[in-house]
Amino acid sequence: MLNFEILASDGKARTGILKGTHGQTETPCFMPVATAGAIKGVRWEEVKSSGYSMVLSNIYHLYLRPGTELIENVGGIHKFVGWDGLILTDSGGFQVFSLGDLMKLTEEGVYFRSHIDGSKHFFSPELVIEYEEKIGVDIGMVLDECTPYPATREYAKHSLERTYRWAKRSIEARTSDKTAIFGIVQGGTFDDLRILSAKLTSDLPFDGVAIGGLSVGEPKEDMYRITSLIAPLLPYEKPRYLMGVGKPEDIIVAVEHGVDMFDCVMPTRNARNGTLFTWNGKLNIKSAKYKSDERPVDENCDCYTCRNFSRAYLRHLFASKEINALILNSIHNLHFYAQLMEKTREAIKNKQFKEFKKEFFSKYKTDEE
C-alpha cells in the first residue's frame, strides 16, 4: 500500500512523505542504484546514515541472477539483500531495449538473451508485475519501451501506444496492493506525443507516474523542456518520478517543475572513476593538482570520508588502485546527493526554493560552463 502526502510547496516544487509497506521516505528524494541488490562499495548502514530510506534495484537483473524464485523462497527481496527500507525496482524497460539485436520486441512482450550467459528469456507486462509482487518490492515499475533517442515521430507514437497497451495489461495483472505500481510516460522528444502519453498514463489507476525516455542521450534542452511540460500535467496528488536523472543541477531544475523522485548511477559510477561531487562542481581526484592537497573533498561536507581523509590521500589510494578508493569516494558522493536532497526539501519547506536554486547555481560549476 502506498500513501503520498504533500506537506509543503513553493511554486511547483513540493515536499512530501511517501509511505510504503517497508517504511517511508521524504520527497523530493534521490534513490541510490542497487542494480543487483547492493550499492557498490557501500554498506547499508552507511546508506541509511546518509539519510536514504529508498533504493532502486532492477527486476531484469534480479530475475537473471540470482532469480526471482530464489529471492521469493528465502523470504523476499528485503530479507535477501538485508535492506529494511523501501525498494523500488525498475522493470528492465531500459535495459532490455539497450540489448540491441539480443532483443526481439513483440506485442506480447520482449524476447531477449541474457547479457550474462546468452540464455533466452521472455518478459511480458504480466510477468514483470508477477516477479515484482513475488519478491515483495514496495514500488514496481511497469514494463515499458524506453523509446530510444533519436526516434522518428512515427516510431515514438507506435512505441507510446504499445507502452500504453502494456500499462493496461500491467494494471490487470496486479494481485496485491502491497506492491505499488507506477506507470511510465514516453513519447520521445515530441511534445504532443508526450502530452498524449501523460494523459493516457495519468488516467490509469497507478500509484505514481514516471517520466521515462529521458536521460538517454537527448540534448539537455529537450530533457528540460519535456520535464517542465509534462511534470505539472501528472496527477498532483501522486508521486512524480523522473527516471535516470541525474546530475545535481538537473535534479534541482526538475524539482522546480514538480518532480518528487529521482535515481541515477552517477554518484556511485562516477565515484568509481574518481569524479567527486562538491558544492563548487565536480572534482577529478586523479588530477595532479591534488597530489599534496590536505583539504577534504569538500570543506562543507561532514561525511566519513571528508571528516577523516585528505584529497592527497584519496588521490594516492586511487592511483594505487586501492579498493578503499572506490569505497571512500562512493561514501562521499552518496552523502553529497543526500545533502542535496535534504537542502532542497528544507528550501521548499521554508519557501526559499528560488533563493536556494540561485545560490546553488552561483557556486556550482556545471559541465556546460
Ligand SMILES: Nc1nc2cc3nc(NCCc4ccc(C(=O)O)cc4)[nH]c3cc2c(=O)[nH]1
Ligand atoms: N523502465 C524504464 N527505465 C528507464 C531507466 C532510465 N535510465 C535513464 N537514464 C540513465 C542514464 C545514465 C546511464 C549511465 C550513467 C553513468 O554511467 O553515469 C548516467 C546516466 N533513462 C531511463 C529511462 C527509462 C525508461 O524510459 N523506462
